[in-house]
Amino acid sequence: MSIVDDLLAGDQRSAARVMRDLDDRMPSSAEHLKQLYPHTGKARIIGVTGNPGCGKSTLVDALVTRFRAAGQSVGVVAVDPSSPFTGGAILGDRIRMQRHALDEKVFIRSLASRGHLGGLSRSTSDIVVVLDAMGFDVILIETVGVGQAEVDVVEAAHLSLVVVVPGLGDEVQAIKAGVLEIADVLCVNKADREGVQRTVRDLEMMLSLRPEGKAPPPILSTVAATGQGVTELHQHLERLLDGRDHAAWRERRIRRARRQVLDILREQATDAVLLRLGDALEGLVEQVARREIDPYTLVERILHRGDAQW
């Protein structure tokens, strides 16, 4: 049996190995993904985003428990744009997930940044393919909602949940319009703090600026740490996942597909050129650094001249 067969048969060790190979960009990975893809399409994918400190991890944790209680298996991809040199170990916020560690129906995978632009979205998408093929009913993608790359990650989900906290001022800067634009559900977490009503009002005002024809998303309140409001949030997500009309889902599916194709295309097209250049790249970069050629002309030549010269 191949490793992919083992994975499809439910072997989590094989799954972890396939994911590690993906991280390392092993040549075998492309083949694995192609074999896994026909087994995907069943999972319901929810993106969860919010600023650092909004309690998003605790909320995801609480949602995992609710989905499990409802008999569903859950995969989690935690996208952490920290550097590989710590592996996120300083932050250690993954530890919270330990209470699901013995539950075979929960699989948690942290993803550090790939260190190059576009890599984050591509890597997340690949891991989601693996989790989907493994048969998880629900996949939660948890990411920090400030950067564009992270917004793109969430946009690739079926449904997106944006988490904010009470108190504007400093916080308002963080609720970037791009994040609000993609929200299907808004959640004001840490709702035991002061200023919840004000935050809800401000959000409603900001949401009224969304493009016409788009219904504003519902705004729910939770205290993830105590569980307050989490059951309602879970039920709301379930309803949205079940009840979405056909047209809306179709649109979202096409958007997901477009994102996947473009992410893969962007990476492969670039890799093809870099592979052709090989060691010559560093010499060319040094020419630019020495100002012997401008980078625009250089790239033009690389792309149009083919193999000549380089």
Add this chain to the structure above:
Amino acid sequence: MSIVDDLLAGDQRSAARVMRDLDDRMPSSAEHLKQLYPHTGKARIIGVTGNPGCGKSTLVDALVTRFRAAGQSVGVVAVDPSSPFTGGAILGDRIRMQRHALDEKVFIRSLASRGHLGGLSRSTSDIVVVLDAMGFDVILIETVGVGQAEVDVVEAAHLSLVVVVPGLGDEVQAIKAGVLEIADVLCVNKADREGVQRTVRDLEMMLSLRPEGKAPPPILSTVAATGQGVTELHQHLERLLDGRDHAAWRERRIRRARRQVLDILREQATDAVLLRLGDALEGLVEQVARREIDPYTLVERILHRGDAQW
């Protein structure tokens, strides 16, 4: 005279038009950049990053004033990953810059996300080329420091300043290791709040985990809103910019050049394929959405089969 000549002669209106053309990805832009590039290389470029609410904008504002007082002209690129549908207008934090509005030696440009991965870094780099060619002595790139794309933006500067605020707990999550790794100077802003000493100690601990051989960056304290400590910060930046040893600058220049070449290459290589596909792309995306083909096989065929079929 061409628009580029006008720009080089100091006409800010022409500069604004060239930048707008860059935003709109006008075909003429590539030519403009090539013409401008030989006039670049003189500006000293400082990246400023930090989480939402760290007072980074106020600090940049205060630094602009200090550099101006020292007789230097200053260009500012404020990278705002908000969506184009508001243009960041809700947040309106650019208003703070108004007090420099009548100063011809200050030029401020806000950049929204380009809506596609890698676009942010590429766009910023292009705007920096324009400002550099315009002859600005100092260019400040201000960006939110959480996402990978934004970290990449700052990495392309000569010097990077990372801004944090006192009080860890929630905040610690936000000081991503990737951000600390690129810091040349750390600044604890809002230093009139409680917990400054603790924050400095925690930062020192985190910095001790940096790769060997890299000296830890200095940690300064400021209250940007009142100006406290800003003069010292400014002097420190000046010293670093002036006094860096040749080898360190060379390394940074090569890193900048590599980033530029890869950003341009990634975009152009992808655009070349997309141009060739034209309207066929949407049909292919729908095939993926209908699951008639997997995205991995699709991209493989697009890249290897050339124009056949599509």
